[in-house]
Amino acid sequence: MGLIFATAPAIRPESSLKYDPVKNIEDLRKAYHLGALEHEDLTLDPMDMFRRWWHEAIGAEIEEANAMTLATANSQGQPFARIVLLKGLHQEGFEFFTNYDSDKSKEMAENPQVALLFFWKEMERQVRIEGKVEKVSKERSEQYFQSRPRGSQIGAWTSPQSQVIPDRSVLEANAKQVEEKYADIDPLPVPEHWGGYIVRPHTIEFWQGRANRLHDRFRYGLQPDGHWAINRLEGWRRRAARPASREQDY
Numbered sequence: 001m002g003l004i005f006a007t008a009p010a011i012r013p014e015s016s017l018k019y020d021p022v023k024n025i026e027d028l029r030k031a032y033h034l035g036a037l038e039h040e041d042l043t044l045d046p047m048d049m050f051r052r053w054w055h056e057a058i059g060a061e062i063e064e065a066n067a068m069t070l071a072t073a074n075s076q077g078q079p080f081a082r083i084v085l086l087k088g089l090h091q092e093g094f095e096f097f098t099n100y101d102s103d104k105s106k107e108m109a110e111n112p113q114v115a116l117l118f119f120w121k122e123m124e125r126q127v128r129i130e131g132k133v134e135k136v137s138k139e140r141s142e143q144y145f146q147s148r149p150r151g152s153q154i155g156a157w158t159s160p161q162s163q164v165i166p167d168r169s170v171l172e173a174n175a176k177q178v179e180e181k182y183a184d185i186d187p188l189p190v191p192e193h194w195g196g197y198i199v200r201p202h203t204i205e206f207w208q209g210r211a212n213r214l215h216d217r218f219r220y221g222l223q224p225d226g227h228w229a230i231n232r233l234e235g236w237r238r239r240a241a242r243p244a245s246r247e248q249d250y
């Protein structure tokens with residue numbers, strides 16, 4: 001069976017495209033023009049700044065604004081990245097929930113230094129976060145778990161996240177077993193292997209796309225005395241390194 005979409009995106013057959021989308025990758029580009037970010041727009045604490053952009057992203061009805069890339073690195077320094085959903089925003093950091101037996105959890109146990117990334121393309125904004133991750137309390141995991149729809153609770157009990165399974169029927173059979181076991185129990189108890197993490201940031205960068213790749217970037221860095229230093233950074237890459245004819249393109 002092919003892909004199933006609830007609301008089908010307009011997928012056109014390959015032959016109907018007027019150009020070769022692979023050969024034309026280098027021609028894909030977009031001019032950014034929606035906004036600007038100036039020093040005077042910034043708050044002293046980057047979490048206040050994030051909250052401000054978060055309000056704007058939700059106000060702009062950005063779909064899955066809480067989808068963020070979580071990058072981890074294992075003890076050999078091999079990086080891994082995947083999307084998780086932001087489920088809590090606190091002055092101390094960013095919260096998400098996952099399976100404690102998953103690959104990402106093993107990587108975070110080996111190396112708690114992680115990065116998060118938000119890309120809100122409709123606003124031409126990116127937020128980069130680096131920090132240290134730790135597990136949230138069992139009470140907090142319970143509280144969030146029990147706020148989830150029953151189907152997601154069953155999913156958390158069912159899914160052997162990151163393990164190789166022979167086919168989908170294994171997941172479906174597991175889900176059925178869990179449903180039968182907990183038929184009379186609502187809400188389900190939180191599984192031992194499931195819970196939250198909080199990323200406590202030490203660096204946060206706010207990026208606003210600007211015309212001609214002269215983007216606005218401000219990076220906050222946590223100082224040993226607890227205050228945040230703010231630096232403006234160069235927009236993207238050294239334009240002189242590009243051939244002159246392509247200068248406007250990058």
Ligand SMILES: Cc1cc2nc3c(=O)[nH]c(=O)nc-3n(C[C@H](O)[C@H](O)[C@H](O)COP(=O)(O)O)c2cc1C
Pocket residue numbers: 064067080082083084085086096097098099102103104105161162
């Ligand atoms: C939009 C989206 C949201 C997701 N949200 C979560 C999440 O909140 N928690 C989670 O564990 N996995 C989430 N996933 C699945 C992860 O990307 C990943 O496949 C899974 O956690 C296994 O990762 P790992 O093998 O690196 O541990 C999400 C995936 C997508 C595309």
